[in-house]
Amino acid sequence: MFKNFFKWGKKDQEENISSEENQVQEEEEFEETVEEVEEEIFEDFIAEETEEIELGGSSPKEKKPGFFDKLFQGLDKTRKDFTNKIDSVLNSYKKIDEGLFEDLEEILVTADVGINTTMDIIDNLKIRVKQEKIKDPQDVKELLKEEIIEIMAQENSNKLNIKPSPAVILVVGVNGVGKTTTIGKLAYNLKKEGNKVIIAAGDTFRAAAIEQLEEWGNRSGVDIISHSEGADPAAVIYDGIQASKAREADVLICDTAGRLHNKKNLMNELNKIFRVVEREYPEAKKEIILVLDATTGQNAISQAKVFKEVANITGVALTKLDGTAKGGVVIGLQSELNLPVKLVGVGEGIEDLQEFNPRDFVDAIFN
Numbered sequence: 242m243f244k245n246f247f248k249w250g251k252k253d254q255e256e257n258i259s260s261e262e263n264q265v266q267e268e269e270e271f272e273e274t275v276e277e278v279e280e281e282i283f284e285d286f287i288a289e290e291t292e293e294i295e296l297g298g299s300s301p302k303e304k305k306p307g308f309f310d311k312l313f314q315g316l317d318k319t320r321k322d323f324t325n326k327i328d329s330v331l332n333s334y335k336k337i338d339e340g341l342f343e344d345l346e347e348i349l350v351t352a353d354v355g356i357n358t359t360m361d362i363i364d365n366l367k368i369r370v371k372q373e374k375i376k377d378p379q380d381v382k383e384l385l386k387e388e389i390i391e392i393m394a395q396e397n398s399n400k401l402n403i404k405p406s407p408a409v410i411l412v413v414g415v416n417g418v419g420k421t422t423t424i425g426k427l428a429y430n431l432k433k434e435g436n437k438v439i440i441a442a443g444d445t446f447r448a449a450a451i452e453q454l455e456e457w458g459n460r461s462g463v464d465i466i467s468h469s470e471g472a473d474p475a476a477v478i479y480d481g482i483q484a485s486k487a488r489e490a491d492v493l494i495c496d497t498a499g500r501l502h503n504k505k506n507l508m509n510e511l512n513k514i515f516r517v518v519e520r521e522y523p524e525a526k527k528e529i530i531l532v533l534d535a536t537t538g539q540n541a542i543s544q545a546k547v548f549k550e551v552a553n554i555t556g557v558a559l560t561k562l563d564g565t566a567k568g569g570v571v572i573g574l575q576s577e578l579n580l581p582v583k584l585v586g587v588g589e590g591i592e593d594l595q596e597f598n599p600r601d602f603v604d605a606i607f608n
Contacts, residue, residue, distance in 0.1 A: 312587055312595065316605045319568030323352050323606055327382060334378040337370055341378060345385065352569030353538040358576040362388050386607045392576050393599040399581050400596065402555070406436070406491035407525045409482075409518055412558075413511065413548060414532035416447060416499040419560035419586060423532050424494055425457025426594035427558075427584065432463055436491040441481025442467035443474040443514065444496045454496060460591060464488070474498055475513045482521045493525070508551040515552075529555050530583065533574075535562045541570055545578050556583035558594075563587045568606060575599070 313320075330344040342363055349359040365388050366381070375381065403410065410427070414420045421444075428438045440458055442465055444450040451467045458465040466481040478495050485493040495518075498510055518527065531554045533541040541559075548554055557574055562585050574580050582597045 312585075312601055313605045313608065314563070314587070316562065316568055316587070316602070318563075319352070320606045320608070323348065323569060324608075327385070331378045331382060337375065337378055337381065341381070342367060345381075349569065353542075353573060354569040355542065355573030355577045358392065358573050361576070362392065365391075382607070386603055389572060390600055390603050393572060393603070399556075399583050399599060401583055402528055403431075403492055403526050405526070407485060407522070408492050408528065409522055409525045410492060410494045410528045410530055411497060411514065411518070412494065412530050412532060413497050413552060413554075414499055415544060418499075418532050418534040418544075420444075420496065420499055420532045421450060421453045421457065423530075423558050423560060423584070423586065423594060424454065424496055425461055426586070426591055428457065428463045428494055429461040429591050430594060431492050431494075432461060437489065438463040438492045438494065439481060439485050439488065439490045440465050441478050441493060441495045443477045443481075444498050445470055445472045445474050445477060446498045450496070474510060475517045478514050479517050479521060482518065485522075493522075511552050527555075528583075529553060530558050531556070531580070532558045532560060533570075535559045535568065535570055535586075538570055542573055542578065545574060545580055549578065549580070554580060556581050558582075558584035558586070559597075560586040563593075568602075571597075571602060 326348045327345065330341065330348065334341045345366070346359055346363050349362060350356060354362070362385070366384055369375070369384050369388070370381065373384075375384065401410070402408075412420060412424055424440060428440055432438050438461075440454055440463055442451045442454045445468060448470065451470060455465050455467065464484070466477065466484050468477050468480070474497060481493055481495060484490070495514070497514060498507075518525070529552055531545060531548050531552075533544060535541065537544075545554070545557065557580050559571060559574075559582055562568055562571075571582050571585075574582055584594055585597045585602075586594050
């Protein structure tokens, strides 16, 4: 930035200008140079301040600074595996034919989008290519992007239904998917938004589950309601509800058991908790969030099918999305199982659990 300024000063010294007229000219040139340097510094400062907002593609009122950037980085593996393969296929064809559609179909299936959803996308793609008389294979990519957005937009709302307060969020899922971490990060986010939050440590069967939630409670600055290990989970939820009423909490987040011997035991335990919530907190908004590990791909779909049979799942929290190339599972969950993804984990930080936005997701994997 200051390179021209230093060169100018050196050259002036070497020429040894002594006349008064040239001295005046020198001072004017110096002032102009300083003004230019100050203007460049100001412009660089403004550019740095606005860069994060521009990356998000919208004003700060529409999304928090860095939101899209974190999502973009978190989906890096999915983008490289998914979009790079699509680009490679499209670049290998001179014209649009059945072989191109078959190659795209294979990419979608291997990305864990799901067979039925993939067939719907490809069928719709063929229809649009014919109707719009598309000839260039490169134009197919934008059509594919639009079809995926359309399929995901048809499903239920991706927003947590917790307003007006009070609200109860029951969190279910098998052990090892990141359920405890998701609860801790969700509690942090909700408190940061101005909500009074309480956590009920209802997973009393897993060793150290209560201690882990207490640690997350300390980090998030929220109260924890807990019993001893092995206690009745429904009793913990009951006490959590009473505490929420007494302390006028906005949101009660309830952990539940993640390891039971069979589906019947799981159903009985969850139904017992649901009955307590309905009886003791009928006025509260209710969400039942299923936590799934994105790295497991189709296994996550299988878990979702089991939990749908035993509980009225209202949404999904998909963890470890930053550690997998199987991000296509998001599309399958929403399209094939009609389960809206409401939260996604795109990093290990306490602020890396984000509300899910279908359009942002598709933009991130196609950019």
